Amino acid sequence: MGPGPSEIHPRALQALAQPAIGHLDPAFVDLMDEVKDLLRYVFQTENRLTFPVSGPGSAAMETCFTNMVEAGDKVVIARNGVFGGRMTEMATRLSADVVTIDDEWGQPVDPQKLEAALESNPDTKIVGFVHAETSTGALSDASKLAEIAQRFGCLTIVDTVTSLTGSPLYVDDWGLDAVYSGAQKCLSSVAGIAPLTISDRAVEKINQRQTPVSTWFHDIGLIDGYWSESSSRSYHHTAPVNSIFALAESLRLVKQEGLERSWERHRKISQTLLTGLSQLNLEMMVEDASIRLPQLSVVKVPEGIDEAMVRARLLQEYDIEIGPGLGPLAGQVWRIGLMGYSCRSENVERLLGVLKEVLSDLPEVSSSSG
Numbered sequence: 001m002g003p004g005p006s007e008i009h010p011r012a013l014q015a016l017a018q019p020a021i022g023h024l025d026p027a028f029v030d031l032m033d034e035v036k037d038l039l040r041y042v043f044q045t046e047n048r049l050t051f052p053v054s055g056p057g058s059a060a061m062e063t064c065f066t067n068m069v070e071a072g073d074k075v076v077i078a079r080n081g082v083f084g085g086r087m088t089e090m091a092t093r094l095s096a097d098v099v100t101i102d103d104e105w106g107q108p109v110d111p112q113k114l115e116a117a118l119e120s121n122p123d124t125k126i127v128g129f130v131h132a133e134t135s136t137g138a139l140s141d142a143s144k145l146a147e148i149a150q151r152f153g154c155l156t157i158v159d160t161v162t163s164l165t166g167s168p169l170y171v172d173d174w175g176l177d178a179v180y181s182g183a184q185k186c187l188s189s190v191a192g193i194a195p196l197t198i199s200d201r202a203v204e205k206i207n208q209r210q211t212p213v214s215t216w217f218h219d220i221g222l223i224d225g226y227w228s229e230s231s232s233r234s235y236h237h238t239a240p241v242n243s244i245f246a247l248a249e250s251l252r253l254v255k256q257e258g259l260e261r262s263w264e265r266h267r268k269i270s271q272t273l274l275t276g277l278s279q280l281n282l283e284m285m286v287e288d289a290s291i292r293l294p295q296l297s298v299v300k301v302p303e304g305i306d307e308a309m310v311r312a313r314l315l316q317e318y319d320i321e322i323g324p325g326l327g328p329l330a331g332q333v334w335r336i337g338l339m340g341y342s343c344r345s346e347n348v349e350r351l352l353g354v355l356k357e358v359l360s361d362l363p364e365v366s367s368s369s370g
């Protein structure tokens with residue numbers, strides 16, 4: 001119940017244990033087509049270029065940046081947590097002309113700041129932002145940010161690693177361009193395989209590059225030669241066949257449940273968690289419910305409590321993992337994930353019961369009144 005990996009669904013685990021087949025086996029080629037269709041469903045897109053990247057979410061992030069950005073391109077990146085910082089790092093390493101807009105951790109990306117940045121940087125080509133910031137628990141308005149980017153003629157790179165299937169996401173309706181995710185968050189699948197979808201507009205920019213993509217492994221043009229229905233399915237790298245078995249099963253589970261129902265389940269069950277936490281006098285980092293992630297609750301550590309000791313006891317005595325704070329929030333918050341298969345009432349009840357017990361018999365580290 002941390003910020004990912006979530007618990008892998010038993011059916012995905014079973015799928016993972018199937019005997020391997022060749023990555024060009026006709027049966028596997030059929031599965032690739034099914035996976036692409038299911039990915040289009042969860043992303044709510046018709047994008048032709050939709051496939052899972054062989055690697056974790058960060059590899060899909062890097063795929064977007066290395067293909068979309070050329071040295072000297074002006075890129076605006078919104079930073080309101082760890083992952084906007086990672087985007088900035090990637091764009092900088094690609095020698096982009098990077099402009100950052102910053103929001104306080106726990107706040108969503110401010111659309112007005114984006115608008116102002118694009119007004120003063122009219123030559124911007126790409127805007128990058130994170131839809132659901134896993135380091136702070138805040139959800140940004142991806143639709144609004146993309147609308148502003150488009151108005152200024154920019155393409156968007158959007159991180160949906162934590163939002164995909166946990167919060168409403170409409171890639172086509174919102175006009176998002178290069179959108180990536182991960183499998184080990186709300187998809188409850190195996191880590192190391194990362195959904196990606198690229199709009200036709202973004203494909204056009206990639207096709208017009210003056211310089212080849214700087215990494216061979218992440219070159220979408222080459223990878224498309226393996227994943228595209230219309231290609232001769234040429235070998236690029238050995239696909240992680242068993243991970244794709246597991247991903248396919250996880251995607252089928254989402255399709256079975258229905259996307260809207262999955263969003264609703266995350267919302268409802270997280271509400272039970274919040275109610276229980278407030279009964280324990282615990283406060284949330286993100287106060288405004290409209291921008292608070294259901295799949296990841298960031299809870300303030302009460303004054304005088306050794307947060308690491310609480311996590312260690314949960315893990316050692318009760319087999320429950322919750323996450324610590326990252327960066328400036330280290331030591332100040334816990335991050336409780338309710339992602340995908342982990343998002344179940346029985347988990348919430350168990351955690352609340354155990355937290356109550358652990359918090360009540362913890363030694364106070366400071367001599368505050370509480």
Ligand SMILES: *Cc1c(COP(=O)(O)O)cnc(C)c1O
Binds near residue numbers: 057058059132191
């Ligand atoms: C987890 C996460 C990532 C990185 O995914 P990895 O699979 O760990 O590389 C990127 N962005 C967000 C918002 C995340 O939550």
